Amino acid sequence: MGQEISRRTFLRGGMAAAAGLAASSIPGAAAAARAEEKNQLATLFDIRKCIGCEACVEACSETNADQYPNPQKPFPKMYPNRVPVEDWSEKQDVTDRLTPYNWLFIQHATVNINGEETELTIPRRCMHCVNPPCVKLCPWGAARQLENGISRIDSDLCLGGSKCRKVCPWHIPQRQTGTGLYLDVLPSLAGNGVMYKCDRCYNRIAEGELPACIEACPEDVQTIGPRDEIIKKAHALAKEINGYIYGEKENGGTNTIYVSPVPFEELNKAIEKGKGKPHLKPVKDTMAQANNLATAMILAPVAGIAAAAGKFYKLTKSSQQGAGQNERERI
Amino acid sequence: MRGNASEPSKRQYGAVRYVYLLTIIFLTLTGFGQMPVFKRYYIADIPGLGWLAQFYVTHYIHYLAAILFLALFTYVIVDYLVSNPKRKKITIAGYVRGAILAGLVISGVFLVVRNLKGSMFSPEFIIFLDLFHMGLVITFLTASLYCIITKQKWAKDLNLDQ
Numbered sequence: 001m002g003q004e005i006s007r008r009t010f011l012r013g014g015m016a017a018a019a020g021l022a023a024s025s026i027p028g029a030a031a032a033a034r035a036e037e038k039n040q041l042a043t044l045f046d047i048r049k050c051i052g053c054e055a056c057v058e059a060c061s062e063t064n065a066d067q068y069p070n071p072q073k074p075f076p077k078m079y080p081n082r083v084p085v086e087d088w089s090e091k092q093d094v095t096d097r098l099t100p101y102n103w104l105f106i107q108h109a110t111v112n113i114n115g116e117e118t119e120l121t122i123p124r125r126c127m128h129c130v131n132p133p134c135v136k137l138c139p140w141g142a143a144r145q146l147e148n149g150i151s152r153i154d155s156d157l158c159l160g161g162s163k164c165r166k167v168c169p170w171h172i173p174q175r176q177t178g179t180g181l182y183l184d185v186l187p188s189l190a191g192n193g194v195m196y197k198c199d200r201c202y203n204r205i206a207e208g209e210l211p212a213c214i215e216a217c218p219e220d221v222q223t224i225g226p227r228d229e230i231i232k233k234a235h236a237l238a239k240e241i242n243g244y245i246y247g248e249k250e251n252g253g254t255n256t257i258y259v260s261p262v263p264f265e266e267l268n269k270a271i272e273k274g275k276g277k278p279h280l281k282p283v284k285d286t287m288a289q290a291n292n293l294a295t296a297m298i299l300a301p302v303a304g305i306a307a308a309a310g311k312f313y314k315l316t317k318s319s320q321q322g323a324g325q326n327e328r329e330r331i
Numbered sequence: 332m333r334g335n336a337s338e339p340s341k342r343q344y345g346a347v348r349y350v351y352l353l354t355i356i357f358l359t360l361t362g363f364g365q366m367p368v369f370k371r372y373y374i375a376d377i378p379g380l381g382w383l384a385q386f387y388v389t390h391y392i393h394y395l396a397a398i399l400f401l402a403l404f405t406y407v408i409v410d411y412l413v414s415n416p417k418r419k420k421i422t423i424a425g426y427v428r429g430a431i432l433a434g435l436v437i438s439g440v441f442l443v444v445r446n447l448k449g450s451m452f453s454p455e456f457i458i459f460l461d462l463f464h465m466g467l468v469i470t471f472l473t474a475s476l477y478c479i480i481t482k483q484k485w486a487k488d489l490n491l492d493q
Contacts, residue, residue: 289391302405307402
């Protein structure tokens, strides 16, 4: 029963330890990946400038019309009955909230600035988070983040489960039933259409053009550029007008930065909120809690190796003691 | 001798077996919970299972169970390599399940890295990882069920008298 510590045994142990450590090589990969963050493009909204003319909303609609859903009717009967049909195809002209046919809308807030009642208008769309939960938690990889920080949903792959909307702190993506891949798989039992949201005109940006909403804006409300530059501009503007910033730190950082002359707590109270009408509350980093466990994942194999080594040491010691006792008894 | 060798081994791995079963159950439940199915199919309506429909909760518990599983997986491998190769032989069923679990660990590590801030894998690779990870889970559960039904063990004791 006694165990002999041979070189081969140690080599085996060493190889297993190496395998364990290889499995825990998360920090190296993470550090390499983090370098990409600086490539992200962000937009700055100077809320003071917005006049609520909806030129951006119209431009968005015109530019993205070819991406809008064209659902097949009647919709497949879905089981169980609790699965909700979400059909916006008869309400395509709704512009006062986010829908699969309206990826940008204007929120109105009546606030008090220097004792004067003022109406502010705020263009709202996807925030394009730096670490977007809609992308990271999509179970199929249908939502994706581009190197320039744009998050978009591939309508050819999305099954419309709406997990992205549930995990989005602002519940941005909107579902249209009766379209997409689920119709070709198990339309009654899995999936429910396709989720839609702003893709910040990724195809226009790829061709060196501005997103339609920025190009169409007569007041130059939005500025687009590398995230670090936009953050600097936002801080300079906030300092200049004694204003407030939203989106820089929300959900761990987004690529949509708002600068307002009034605190966002006030704006959040003043805007109409609800389905398709996102809030302006502070948002904690939703991905951080689980991601912090990545460190523990690095330590887990080390703990396993330590436990096995401890057991081996204990066994070896007890067998040596047993052998010594036998030797003494023989003498 | 054979009986003597297998009895302590059963005792040694008793706790390991329970932790293994527990982590596999939680990993499977929370893994499938990443898809929006538990609410749709009323499973989250069962008293005590409401948390299965909360994606951030299932995601967090999946990570916790993965940490426990990683520690256990490494412990069993190192313990076998260092202490047991002369006393135990891994069966084909053991190698198959071990290989599937290794695949799950590797794809799982990549998925954890994918979720970190700033990570940038190609969309095609992410789709591959998602499907590969889920495909391996289904394969593992099928293989485990087959092994339970046909009473195939992970390893068998070697006859040291020969």
